[in-house]
Amino acid sequence: MKKGTLRKVLHYAGKYRGLVFLSLILAVVTAALALYIPILAGGAIDLLVGTGDVDFNKVMAVLLKMLIAILITAICQWIMNKANNVITFKVVRDVRAEAFDKLQTLPFEYLDKVQTGEIVSRIVADIDLFADGLLMGFTQLFTGIVTILFTLVFMFYLNFRIAIVVVALTPLSLIVARVIADKSFKLFKLQSEARADQTSFVDEMIGNLQVVKAFAHEDDNMEYFDEVNEKLEDASTRAVFVSAITNPGTRFINNLVYAFVALFGSFVCIAGGMTVGGLTIFLSYANQYTKPFNEISGVVTELQNALACARRVFDLIEEKSEEKDKDTAPEKFNAEGVVDISDVSFSYDKKKKLIENLDLSIVKGQRVAIVGPTGSGKTTLINLLMRFYDVDKGSVKIDGYDIRDIKRLDLRDNFGMVLQETWLRHGTVKDNITLGRKDFTDEEIIAAAKATHAHSFIKKLPDGYDTVISENGGNLSQGQKQLLCITRVMLNIPPMLILDEATSSIDTHTEMRIQRAFNKMMKGRTSFIVAHRLSTIVEADVILVMKDGHIIEQGNHETLLNKKGFYYELYNSQFA
Structure with a gap:
């Protein structure tokens, strides 16, 4: 194992073989001079211990040679150390x-x-x-x-x-x-x-x-x-x-x-x-x-x-990278929003089954709500749609294309995500909304913030939209952080939306107003809504009730209530 590691290190050093060669040459010169100095010293000693008068001129000549050798050695060592530093840090x-x-x-x-x-x-x-x-x-x-x-x-x-x-x-x-x-x-x-x-x-x-x-x-x-x-x-x-x-x-x-x-x-x-x-x-x-x-x-x-x-x-x-995009993938993929999930099976731990033989067809513009107890596979389904994970069996298709045949970047460009977990970085509020993109005007940014009701708290910040916030939002409340993430999607709405507990940290009054903005945003767009608060998904076109990786019920709010099945029990447990 050590030999293999050393070979890899030498491989990296090989890119700078010119500096390595210079270091070797200087090492040879330094070593040769270091060994020449004792010869000069030995000669000087023999001149001192010999019989007769001491020839100080010869001794001084030898000492001068020693001084020159020492100076050249010092210079060579300095250059060699400099070269070694450059090699190492490169x-x-x-x-x-x-x-x-x-x-x-x-x-x-x-x-x-x-x-x-x-x-x-x-x-x-x-x-x-x-x-x-x-x-x-x-x-x-x-x-x-x-x-x-x-x-x-x-x-x-x-x-x-x-x-x-x-x-x-x-x-x-x-x-x-x-x-x-x-x-x-x-x-x-x-x-x-x-x-x-x-x-x-x-x-x-x-x-x-x-x-x-x-x-x-x-x-x-x-x-x-x-x-x-x-x-x-x-x-x-x-x-x-x-x-x-x-x-x-x-x-x-x-x-x-x-x-x-x-x-x-x-x-x-x-x-x-x-x-x-x-x-x-x-x-x-x-x-x-x-x-x-x-x-x-x-x-x-x-x-x-x-x-x-x-x-x-x-x-x-040397860890295995995620599978590369196929060469046959289309250059640019603009989704309409038709989704077909066919016979999909997937689990994180292959010894423990999660999603098995899942089938689902969604037409363009449908609002699909996904509900169910914790661990039922709701977020896993989102992970598969975004291709954060590839299915073990079956296929996920968008507009007839298997998502494994689409470039990941293109696929994800067609989705707008608002998650329960917020992601903010060190920078201004504006930068966190635009993610550093320069193709949005201030008017567009403010309009998006007003639509999500984030404008009211942003304008109260010390420098408004130019206020610098620290990593993860600093002193902003969890609800304010979530509003910024919703504004980010509202600014540039893609063909498909994923809302995973998107309003979980927002008060009920604001949530009702954001819900109206969401309804406007989702119009004509295929949307997936993961929710625990069932009041937020009563207007969904289709509600998928998941349990143990399976869709056990499917229909709109009224249909599922009339069935008096698992959804009926979930809904009444929140409003009883």
């Missing part, structure tokens, strides 16, 4: 953009199944942690590997016997790093999952704070949050503890290597096989050879966290 930008693009194409069943906070955690927190690990990897991994390779070449050139001692002890450091890395990957994965649980819970609580306070659920929430928080603390502590062992473990091995080199090299010096300056160079190389192992081991443990986070993001990106 990759992160691309991954985050692709994850957000995927969010636009995910089917509703995924969004219903996965918590909002979980998705937010993947797109924000996980990608940030992925960036941190990736940046460290680009910054230290290239330089470390190049330094190790170059150091080996130089050490074998200077004294192959001491170099063999160094190489023989190297696997110990690699084994320690590998064992710890495997363990830390699993722990960092648990940490990411615990963090997502916490984010989901906090997101849910913020969005439903009024409900929490209304039911005095604060203590229970604090108790649950403490559990989630402790779970995250435990996962984080274990992950950090295990990853923190890597550096001291590899340092211990590296210090052993350094000690062996010093001991073995001293004997070689005494035997005359190497100068003091040469031993100094070798000790510097031994230190430089082992140092990247410390850095790489730190990078590897950090990469475990990054890859664990990246895996969760890639899981989101």
Whole structure:
């Protein structure tokens, strides 16, 4: 799984291969100069410990070369770090953009199944942690590997016997790093999952704070949050503890290597096989050879966290998108409003049946009311009409076209929806009515607001239609929010309407006046009205009574009352 994730990361980085190549070249230059400096230092030492007078001119020349090498190394490192930063944040930008693009194409069943906070955690927190690990990897991994390779070449050139001692002890450091890395990957994965649980819970609580306070659920929430928080603390502590062992473990091995080199090299010096300056160079190389192992081991443990986070993001990106529109779909679909539902079966959970063998024919301009107890399938029927979900069996046709053969955008353009849940965004009242479209005049907007009786409260706002409201409507009442959503549809009335408890938050007096506006709006348009308050649908042409996914009664208000069946019981239960 880690290899697959790493391949995906490298695929994204491959788009910036020019910068990657520049970083590699600079890593080579930096490593070469870093290894050249000890040679200069060793030469200077030999000039100082030799017999006779010290040639300070030669020593100064060597020191000048060292200064120039150090300056060039510093400049190369700065440019390399800059390139690595650009690569990292371009990759992160691309991954985050692709994850957000995927969010636009995910089917509703995924969004219903996965918590909002979980998705937010993947797109924000996980990608940030992925960036941190990736940046460290680009910054230290290239330089470390190049330094190790170059150091080996130089050490074998200077004294192959001491170099063999160094190489023989190297696997110990690699084994320690590998064992710890495997363990830390699993722990960092648990940490990411615990963090997502916490984010989901906090997101849910913020969005439903009024409900929490209304039911005095604060203590229970604090108790649950403490559990989630402790779970995250435990996962984080274990992950950090295990990853923190890597550096001291590899340092211990590296210090052993350094000690062996010093001991073995001293004997070689005494035997005359190497100068003091040469031993100094070798000790510097031994230190430089082992140092990247410390850095790489730190990078590897950090990469475990990054890859664990990246895996969760890639899981989101690789989720199956909703089925694409067919190439044979008509370019532009303008509905008349004839709807045929034939032998339709559908359920959210395939183990639990909901709608079975549903048949329904609706002519143009009919007002169809859908009533029934909670869970009977009323809103599900609306979801199928809008193609938020596709049917499991059968077909839904509009004007003879199976809706699966119509582009989703065109299909939904033919419906105007007013739901019980309101959707408002940060912006002016006018923007929330027009949804940012510029092709409506102020007169048209005000006329629509007057028709829904929203104008009276809008003009009382500080800046009228230019008043900025916060996300979800801010301090507007639920009824005022719903009036804005009704105004939105009234402004541009499509051929078909869906009113799902559209006036549930509005007072009875205003509802009666809006109902008259609705009647005018629905004239000549196929309309679907989902209602619990049966007083609002007495004038519907057809009332569908649903129960357990089936239409058990069908007819107008008077016909259904005369049948004295389920509708009769529902109606009288509200007015008895």
